[in-house]
Amino acid sequence: MSSTIKDVAKRANVSIATVSRIVNNQTGYSEKTKKKVLEAIEELGYQPNAVARGLINRRTHTIGVLFPKLSSTFVTDLLSGIEKATHEAGSSLIVCHTESNGEKTMKYLQLLNEKRIDGIIFTSAPLIDEYYQYISKMNVPLVLLSTESYAYNVPYVKVNDRHAAYTATQYLIKQGHKDIGMISGNKDDLIAGRPRIDGFISALQDHNLPYDEQKIVTNQGFSFSDGLGSLKTLLDQSPDITAIFAASDELAMGAISAAYQLGIKVPDELSIIGYDNLSIAEMAIPPLTSVAQPLTEMGEVAANMLFEILNHDKVVKSRIMPHQIKERNSVKERK
Amino acid sequence: MSSTIKDVAKRANVSIATVSRIVNNQTGYSEKTKKKVLEAIEELGYQPNAVARGLINRRTHTIGVLFPKLSSTFVTDLLSGIEKATHEAGSSLIVCHTESNGEKTMKYLQLLNEKRIDGIIFTSAPLIDEYYQYISKMNVPLVLLSTESYAYNVPYVKVNDRHAAYTATQYLIKQGHKDIGMISGNKDDLIAGRPRIDGFISALQDHNLPYDEQKIVTNQGFSFSDGLGSLKTLLDQSPDITAIFAASDELAMGAISAAYQLGIKVPDELSIIGYDNLSIAEMAIPPLTSVAQPLTEMGEVAANMLFEILNHDKVVKSRIMPHQIKERNSVKERK
DNA sequence: ATGAAAGCGCTAACAC
DNA sequence: GTGTTAGCGCTTTCAT
Numbered sequence: 001m002s003s004t005i006k007d008v009a010k011r012a013n014v015s016i017a018t019v020s021r022i023v024n025n026q027t028g029y030s031e032k033t034k035k036k037v038l039e040a041i042e043e044l045g046y047q048p049n050a051v052a053r054g055l056i057n058r059r060t061h062t063i064g065v066l067f068p069k070l071s072s073t074f075v076t077d078l079l080s081g082i083e084k085a086t087h088e089a090g091s092s093l094i095v096c097h098t099e100s101n102g103e104k105t106m107k108y109l110q111l112l113n114e115k116r117i118d119g120i121i122f123t124s125a126p127l128i129d130e131y132y133q134y135i136s137k138m139n140v141p142l143v144l145l146s147t148e149s150y151a152y153n154v155p156y157v158k159v160n161d162r163h164a165a166y167t168a169t170q171y172l173i174k175q176g177h178k179d180i181g182m183i184s185g186n187k188d189d190l191i192a193g194r195p196r197i198d199g200f201i202s203a204l205q206d207h208n209l210p211y212d213e214q215k216i217v218t219n220q221g222f223s224f225s226d227g228l229g230s231l232k233t234l235l236d237q238s239p240d241i242t243a244i245f246a247a248s249d250e251l252a253m254g255a256i257s258a259a260y261q262l263g264i265k266v267p268d269e270l271s272i273i274g275y276d277n278l279s280i281a282e283m284a285i286p287p288l289t290s291v292a293q294p295l296t297e298m299g300e301v302a303a304n305m306l307f308e309i310l311n312h313d314k315v316v317k318s319r320i321m322p323h324q325i326k327e328r329n330s331v332k333e334r335k
Numbered sequence: 336m337s338s339t340i341k342d343v344a345k346r347a348n349v350s351i352a353t354v355s356r357i358v359n360n361q362t363g364y365s366e367k368t369k370k371k372v373l374e375a376i377e378e379l380g381y382q383p384n385a386v387a388r389g390l391i392n393r394r395t396h397t398i399g400v401l402f403p404k405l406s407s408t409f410v411t412d413l414l415s416g417i418e419k420a421t422h423e424a425g426s427s428l429i430v431c432h433t434e435s436n437g438e439k440t441m442k443y444l445q446l447l448n449e450k451r452i453d454g455i456i457f458t459s460a461p462l463i464d465e466y467y468q469y470i471s472k473m474n475v476p477l478v479l480l481s482t483e484s485y486a487y488n489v490p491y492v493k494v495n496d497r498h499a500a501y502t503a504t505q506y507l508i509k510q511g512h513k514d515i516g517m518i519s520g521n522k523d524d525l526i527a528g529r530p531r532i533d534g535f536i537s538a539l540q541d542h543n544l545p546y547d548e549q550k551i552v553t554n555q556g557f558s559f560s561d562g563l564g565s566l567k568t569l570l571d572q573s574p575d576i577t578a579i580f581a582a583s584d585e586l587a588m589g590a591i592s593a594a595y596q597l598g599i600k601v602p603d604e605l606s607i608i609g610y611d612n613l614s615i616a617e618m619a620i621p622p623l624t625s626v627a628q629p630l631t632e633m634g635e636v637a638a639n640m641l642f643e644i645l646n647h648d649k650v651v652k653s654r655i656m657p658h659q660i661k662e663r664n665s666v667k668e669r670k
Numbered sequence: 671a672t673g674a675a676a677g678c679g680c681t682a683a684c685a686c
Numbered sequence: 687g688t689g690t691t692a693g694c695g696c697t698t699t700c701a702t
Contacts, residue, residue: 339694339695339696340695340696341695341696351695351696351697352697352698355696355697355698356697359697383695383696384694384695384696386694386695386696387694387695387696387697388695388696388697389696390694390695390696391695391696391697391698392696392697
């Protein structure tokens, strides 16, 4: 049904080469022919076939983004930034939800390869050797988002997790808290788990506050249900704490819910600070103070990096994004 | 860098036609050649070029999904269902976030057309004439998700909003509430706004409960901040209500937060039921009772519908998905 | 069972 | 300023 460049050429009484030149804003035609061709295009409702273009130009104007199962609004925020920047750059986005499953990731990578996408954004998961090797062979640029690689030199966009955790803990300390606990994610997760724990411990030590292992409860992940279960454990281990740093907002929400069930008043009896500043933070009761990551902006930056490489062949530098405390009402000053 | 069918043919000492047959599991070659070719493929790491295939087959194995800005986890749930079914069907998904902006939608539609995607899922927004006409010209199948069209005969997947709202209200009534208010979305939204209001009113009338306009507060949208502002208005208008039906979980969360600020105890002094059963519902304090829509499943169903049309040329029937009350602790029985 | 060749819709090099 | 032609990587007749 849809017409081709041939149809346009025929209708305007020119060759397909001329049509191509005009469609691509090149030079080498008179104003008169241009007008004629444009009219023919209009009349036929001609839209260039991006598939044919992709075949010859070796550029599909499509990029792929991979992400594992994550706290949902975390993903949405990242994604909407990526999507925005991608479309502004005239490309489109193929999303691949890997469910933190290695096999599936390889399948996706293969798919993206067959589709000859222009580049990849790899999100929130460790870039293991197998993936890296495969992507290298694909020969397309790669940007890491909300993750980084210690083994390979791949540009990334993320906040400094250790630093952000330090800031959060320090905030609690400045509010007068001296006995502080942490509900953490997976301590074996070297990207987001461990650094936040390290930042927490550093802050305590730098301020000469007591620290021992009983101050931390670790979990499998960063989810609400992890947080729900962690509060009691933490309180059992360290009954005297007056404040908690939770390594994600969902963890914090879980802790708040658990506190409610236990009859512990937040923030009067216990202060809690979260991490991420998702939209759920403002819905909490009380509204959750949190370390904000600029997720949407991070998504945009990552996508723009990719296009920088793609369009200008530039070597890009990784970006550490700023974090900041978003104050709400879940932390109380302790005199 | 990546090799082509030609390279494989050369390496295996056969013609490209033979390679093509083997790759596509057709007939017309000996086991011996097959083995030879498969080896060559393996050695070269050959992956067929989907772009070239798309050009000749007129099938890109890519579908597009359009959605406006929405309560974020609502989108994620829908999206993950679509994504799952799409990849299981061997296709990929291009996401287009339209921001409820008409102009942008047309641009996306054009883009999807140029990319020659196989089909479209149109989500959660009214299918206006301009879109419908354009998609018709594109000549690709269309499925509506979480929306429907009264003007055109387009298959859709959604719950019966009016019925679901009725169920929610009836639940409140069965819990002994006689004076019930509603915090609604946009009353001019004929897809999700109006039907829920109608369902609410019907339930009241069917049970001989008093109804007047003061019982309902309408909003621009379905957001948390809409809900935050609505509670006081509703209580001012109708001070005697003991229960509220909120037309979305975010609206409900907003109302709960407002109640907290006002010192009103939920559910002891005021019961609240939400709509959607998003993941935030379980994070609320108290956990929010809500009318559940099977969002992920709806996404899967919509995608599968599209593939049904695409692969088997079937005429598909619209699907009304079941809703159900997910009981938590925000509604209290009133004796 | 296998190969040669045409062609999908387009771009770009070359010719005039 | 404009047209002719080769070819991107593949599938599919049509021969053999």
